[in-house]
Every structure is written in C-alpha cells, then in structure tokens.
Amino acid sequence: MRPVIKPALSRLWREKQTLQFGTVRRHARLIEGVDRRLSGFLELVDGSRDGPALVAAGQKLGLSAEYCQAVLDSLGGSELLDDAQALRDVLELYPPARRDLLGPDVSSLSLVHPAPGEAATVLHGRVRARVEVRGAGRIGAAVGAALAAGGIGEVAVLDRGRVAARDCAPGGLPPGDIGRLRSTAARELVHRATGAPVGERYRRPPTAPPPPTLVVLAPRDGSAAYTGAAVDAQELMRAGIPHLYTGVLEHLGVVGPLVVPGASACGSCATLARRDEDEAWPRLLAQLIDEGPGRARLPACDGAVAASVAGLAALHVQLYLDGVLPPSVDGWCELSAADGMVRRLRLRSHPDCGCLWQSVTPGRAGTMA
Ligand SMILES: [Zn+2]
Structure with missing residues (x-):
C-alpha cells in the first residue's frame, strides 16, 4: 500500500x-x-x-x-x-484517455467508500460489469453515455429504427444524428463518452457478449414508467438479471423499480399494486400496451427532466453495481416537471405476484394483470 x-x-x-x-x-x-x-x-x-x-x-x-x-x-x-497503488493498478485497466476522464469519479469513489483500497475494489467491479440499455431515446442514450463515463466496462445501448428529433437531448443523441440508425448513433455516443477520439470507429468484439450484469429498460415512449416492457421483464426475471425501469411519462420522470429477481419487488408487483388502487387499470394498460388509439399522440418529455432522470438512473445503476442498494430497490423515484421535486415511493412485493417466494417463475413473474 x-x-x-x-x-x-x-x-x-x-x-x-x-x-x-x-x-x-x-x-x-x-x-x-x-x-x-x-x-x-x-x-x-x-x-x-x-x-x-x-x-x-x-x-x-x-x-x-x-x-x-x-x-x-x-x-x-x-x-x-x-x-x-491500488487506484493506479485498477486505472491501468482502462485506455490512457479514459483514465484521465475518470479522475473526478475515482476521487468521489474514494470518499464514498472510505477504507484504503476500497474505491479501487469498487472500480474493479465497474470494469467487470456489462450493462445493457434497451431504448435509445432521450433517456436511454444519455443513461448509456453516463454509465460509460462512470467506468462501466461495457455499455451496450440497443434500439431499432432511426433517430427522430424527439430522441435528441443534451447528454444524449445530438440533433446531427437525426435520420441515422439509432443503434449506431447510440453506440458512437457511448464510445465517445469513454474518451475515444472523434472519428475513431467502434470495433465490435470478436465473440458474442456474455449476459449483461444489469439491464436498463428505457423505452422511448416512457412506457417503462407504467409497465416496463412486459416481454423484456419476463425474460429478465427468468434469467435472474437485475433490471431498472426508467422513463418520462407525461410530466413525471420515473426511476425504478430496480428489480433484483427473487430479492426485491418487481415490475409486476407495481402493476398489481396499481390495480388494487384502480380496478380499471388492467383495461387501461391493455390499451396502452397495444399501441392503439389510446396512446398519446405526441408523448411529453421535458428536456431537463429527461437529463435529470438519465443521471439519476445511471447513479442508481452505479450504486447497485458498487454494492449499495439504491432507493429504487423496493421503490421508485419520481421527478415532477411541475414542481421539480424528487419523491421516493415505496413498493412492496405483491402477494399475487409471487416473485419473491419463488425467485424464478416462468410465465408468472411477468404477468401484467
Ligand atoms: Zn413481483
């Protein structure tokens, strides 16, 4: 030492x-x-x-x-x-340009994890982590960039289609990317956040990637705020992969729940809890999921709220990977565009869900209503 x-x-x-x-x-x-x-x-x-x-x-x-x-x-x-010495050793695992960028982050880790060498151990965990972000809209792309900048070893942002004006946000995809493939634009954004020189092309790893350490569900329409993507959630529950819901719905930014399969309340628990409060919810939800005429014609997403939600979501992911339970576990955080307040709401595991008494339950954990 x-x-x-x-x-x-x-x-x-x-x-x-x-x-x-x-x-x-x-x-x-x-x-x-x-x-x-x-x-x-x-x-x-x-x-x-x-x-x-x-x-x-x-x-x-x-x-x-x-x-x-x-x-x-x-x-x-x-x-x-x-x-x-321990900090120098772990920083050696990153390319030189990325080491300098990580300086303030490492200083922060050193304060949050106070014992000598502890920050280096935590950063080791981030280097080994592989985070997948599903959705490259205003929130998802910026979450990917923030995580890459925070030293996560591999960040993949997945989406289809082409960048639209409503996908662009500071910290996320720039307006110059409108019309490009979302997946390509997001990949380059993440690559640039790691300090890669402008113009340097991303090289795809030669082998298939291992399963992600954690998945962020950030669909562009904000639907993670009320359902998560139901199919994604079932798959992730079955695979035992922790996942975080995030999005902006109308005037509310939402971060959570962060689901640790078998150990914390899941997205289905949230849906069942809402059903308890509003018996019409399953019918409303079915219309929202169907992408039918019930959906908003032009989803709202305040840019400042989107940036804040992306930052908060990235912070919660980092905390979880660093070994600290963030407030989105067994709960979620709401940020309101109406008053700027952040509130934490509690989420209990729902008795009808069963995700906690049987940690891997195909076809049950992701049941929406
Ligand atoms: Zn559940």
Missing part, C-alpha cells in the same frame, strides 16, 4: 495549528497541533511512498518512527487515507 491523503479533500487551516480536511461538515476531519515538521510530514503522504519509506522520510524531518507510524494510523482511522 502507498498511502495518500485523499486528494479530493480540501486542506483548510481553522487556526494556526489546526488543519481541517474536507469541506462538507459531516465528513470533515481535524488534526490539531500541526507544527512545521508535522505539516511537512503530511505533505509527504502523497501516494509516492509505501509505509516504511514514509516513516523513514519522516525521520529525516526529525520525527520519531513511532510518532510517524502513529500519525499514519490516525490518518487511516479517520478515513483520510487511500491506497494510491
């Missing part, structure tokens, strides 16, 4: 000999009695030396070995240290 005082933390003098690391009050740490020699020693904890070399360097400043070790132990115990 090569200890480094987390570079993401500001260093502020509260008074002459009291040094504060970090600005956010809840996480800030203080070191008192910092004289010139200790200040010099703290400057040396920059990830370029291992522990014994740091102690030796501290001795050259006139500090005792015991004192240097005690300072290092105290820094570690206060969650101020990370392992620079």
Whole structure:
C-alpha cells in the first residue's frame, strides 16, 4: 500500500495549528497541533511512498518512527487515507484517455467508500460489469453515455429504427444524428463518452457478449414508467438479471423499480399494486400496451427532466453495481416537471405476484394483470 491523503479533500487551516480536511461538515476531519515538521510530514503522504519509506522520510524531518507510524494510523482511522497503488493498478485497466476522464469519479469513489483500497475494489467491479440499455431515446442514450463515463466496462445501448428529433437531448443523441440508425448513433455516443477520439470507429468484439450484469429498460415512449416492457421483464426475471425501469411519462420522470429477481419487488408487483388502487387499470394498460388509439399522440418529455432522470438512473445503476442498494430497490423515484421535486415511493412485493417466494417463475413473474 502507498498511502495518500485523499486528494479530493480540501486542506483548510481553522487556526494556526489546526488543519481541517474536507469541506462538507459531516465528513470533515481535524488534526490539531500541526507544527512545521508535522505539516511537512503530511505533505509527504502523497501516494509516492509505501509505509516504511514514509516513516523513514519522516525521520529525516526529525520525527520519531513511532510518532510517524502513529500519525499514519490516525490518518487511516479517520478515513483520510487511500491506497494510491491500488487506484493506479485498477486505472491501468482502462485506455490512457479514459483514465484521465475518470479522475473526478475515482476521487468521489474514494470518499464514498472510505477504507484504503476500497474505491479501487469498487472500480474493479465497474470494469467487470456489462450493462445493457434497451431504448435509445432521450433517456436511454444519455443513461448509456453516463454509465460509460462512470467506468462501466461495457455499455451496450440497443434500439431499432432511426433517430427522430424527439430522441435528441443534451447528454444524449445530438440533433446531427437525426435520420441515422439509432443503434449506431447510440453506440458512437457511448464510445465517445469513454474518451475515444472523434472519428475513431467502434470495433465490435470478436465473440458474442456474455449476459449483461444489469439491464436498463428505457423505452422511448416512457412506457417503462407504467409497465416496463412486459416481454423484456419476463425474460429478465427468468434469467435472474437485475433490471431498472426508467422513463418520462407525461410530466413525471420515473426511476425504478430496480428489480433484483427473487430479492426485491418487481415490475409486476407495481402493476398489481396499481390495480388494487384502480380496478380499471388492467383495461387501461391493455390499451396502452397495444399501441392503439389510446396512446398519446405526441408523448411529453421535458428536456431537463429527461437529463435529470438519465443521471439519476445511471447513479442508481452505479450504486447497485458498487454494492449499495439504491432507493429504487423496493421503490421508485419520481421527478415532477411541475414542481421539480424528487419523491421516493415505496413498493412492496405483491402477494399475487409471487416473485419473491419463488425467485424464478416462468410465465408468472411477468404477468401484467
Ligand atoms: Zn413481483
């Protein structure tokens, strides 16, 4: 281990000999009695030396070995240290251009996962992950780009047809892509988010991809907000693949539920819960799914809401892959274009669904009504 005082933390003098690391009050740490020699020693904890070399360097400043070790132990115990070597090793797994882009993300991980080396372990998990985004509209394309930029090893955005004006959004597909194949445009967007030079062509992997670690269901018409794609959901439940519903329906952006098959409430539970509240819901839902005349002629999708939903969806995916349960598990988040509020609603597993008492139940888990 090569200890480094987390570079993401500001260093502020509260008074002459009291040094504060970090600005956010809840996480800030203080070191008192910092004289010139200790200040010099703290400057040396920059990830370029291992522990014994740091102690030796501290001795050259006139500090005792015991004192240097005690300072290092105290820094570690206060969650101020990370392992620079472990971070360098995991970043080596990415192409050089992508390493620099990931710098702020790694700094953030180092704060969220505070033990030395923990951020590197989490990033290792992201490198190994393969996320599939189904739908390349305003939400799906931007989710794909955000996940790729966050260090997910492989992100595939799947869709058919050609890019329409209503698919374009900042952070997603640009207006210059109108008329191009959605799948190609989305693939290039994701590729660019990883720092690939403009104009460099994406090369398809020579072998068939393994099953995804997680799937994001982001159909362009926002229907994930009320059904998810029913067929997709059944397939994913059977395969035991975690999946996240996301979309914008009328004025509401929706992120969730994130379904962990067999362990959390599923999309069918949400449909059954709505049926309990509104007995006409199955009839309404059938008309929505049929793409019949009941559907909105021009779906609403506020651009700022779409960007926020895409960011929130990507964050929830990252949290899940990083080993943290996001609030979209056993619930969902709604973002309203009417008031800008984000609300979290709870989703319980429905007794008629049975997705929890029998984790893999073909033909049952995805039943819509
Ligand atoms: Zn269920």
